[in-house]
Amino acid sequence: MILIYTENWDGKFKKLTYELVSYGSELAKQLNTNVVALSIGMVEDAELKTLGKYGASKVISINNDKLNTFDTQTYSTIISQIAERESANTIIIANNNIGKAISPRLSAKLKAGLVSGVENLPTSIAPFTVQKKVFTGKAYANIVIKSDIKILTLFQNSFGIIEADKDIEIENYNPADINLGTTVLETHKAGGKLLLGDAEIVVSGGRGMKTAENWKPIEELAELLGAGTACSRPVSDEGWRPHDEHVGQTGKIIAPNLYFAFGISGAIQHLGGVSSSKCIVAVNTDKDAPIFEAANYGLIGDARTILPEMIAAITKLKNS
């Protein structure tokens, strides 16, 4: 059985959730088994049932107020209990903040080999071999998981969604005593902002933008495209943009369908965070900037004059 941990955001699932279930269902075909989802939090039955559309045959739903606090020990204990009860042989989790926090603890509890950030199905089932990027995107490693139970975290936006209509059964489950080791003192959340990892288009700026004020057209372009905004490391170090927009080796690693790099030189550490993007567009005054080696489309010129022209061109396209 393949167990999928399906996180929710205010009671709703996201494309990422369906991507995990799709991945699980495709893997289940190879392993000749079924897919069970595990949901923790207040999620309506109608929403839980949507997991069936991507191939889950059962969802175990846990709803307990104490679990509104994310405590890594508690969450991983519950998931491992379910994994054992259901005799899961593979566990699939998102490679995001929550997934990164629980997957290693599960690995220790279940003595299960963990490979994080996979993008594709295993290349072989026996031995169970998966591929993942290593050296921050510079190479792929082929890794054999030798333990009976395997844990994979899936890199967001790498696999896609596959529909597979299944009848899905809902089971409510109540975990035994919950002892939280974490106390949340304050929560700060900017409402409504598109998360970088979820964004299918990302508009990013580097030091070539010169000042924080010059981000206005970047934000305008992002809004027009329904895109997220990002930046290179020096830009966040300077405080022109918040740290959570920093992409690259030491920041976020993203794989949108389209990545715009305005005034970014394309240092190897920057590319480590964006090279999995399906299409990269670079705008830079320096024709020799390394970003052009990574780009699919390039425009040599001043980002500050080209941005308004692009905004105008897209507005025209939208109106036509």
Add this chain to the structure above:
Amino acid sequence: MNILVCLSHVPDTTTKVKFVDGKELNKTGVQWIINPWDELALTRALELKEGSGRKIKKVTVVNVGPKTTEPTIRKALAIGADNAIRINKEPLDAFSVANEILEVINKGDYQLIFTGIESSDYNSNSVGGILADLVGINSVSAVSGVDFENDSFKIKREIDGGYELVNVVLPAVLTVQKGIAINPRIPAMRGIMMAKRKPLQVVEPCNVEPLLEYVGYEMPKAKAACKYVETANELIDLLHNEAKVI
């Protein structure tokens, strides 16, 4: 109160990686550094100690690695760590590395254990969480800040769309990312001199079997050459009609 910082010894971030027969990293000419997040963790650990009014007594660094990692460990001592432990073993996977560090924690007295959110070689974001579970203590992931206030630690962790400030029952493992410190501390001349005399203890491994085996490496496929355009209109047209991404 003591802090333990786990160090990974990794190729410099500008390294053009190559492999011997697609089986193992070609180490010829590679410069080695402290994993960038571990360096930030060490920087913050030292700041916490200095600001604690002697309540935090010691910052220890630990590395699982063969003798060739010692220059990296010495650098951490030069930056300001009080002492170091090297577990004499080639790291094979996160599970076996964490099991080695477990022994150090069981024998020591650490209230806070820092690991980087990942190491820039195998990018597996695993050691910290596995370690916490083996020891049986709490862990907080995606930590981007920590302060020492009234004898306890206030921890800032990233969540989707923002952050939370949390307290956690100690001892605990924190896996840290950028924000914990912005720039790493650079060793000063005095630090480099002192580092030579600071204790670097070598311990023998317990050799727990790894759960993973890295069987080979491949380079990413070469991508098509960049297509240059002259105007914004042309670019938008191609993105719409050719790449079909907008």
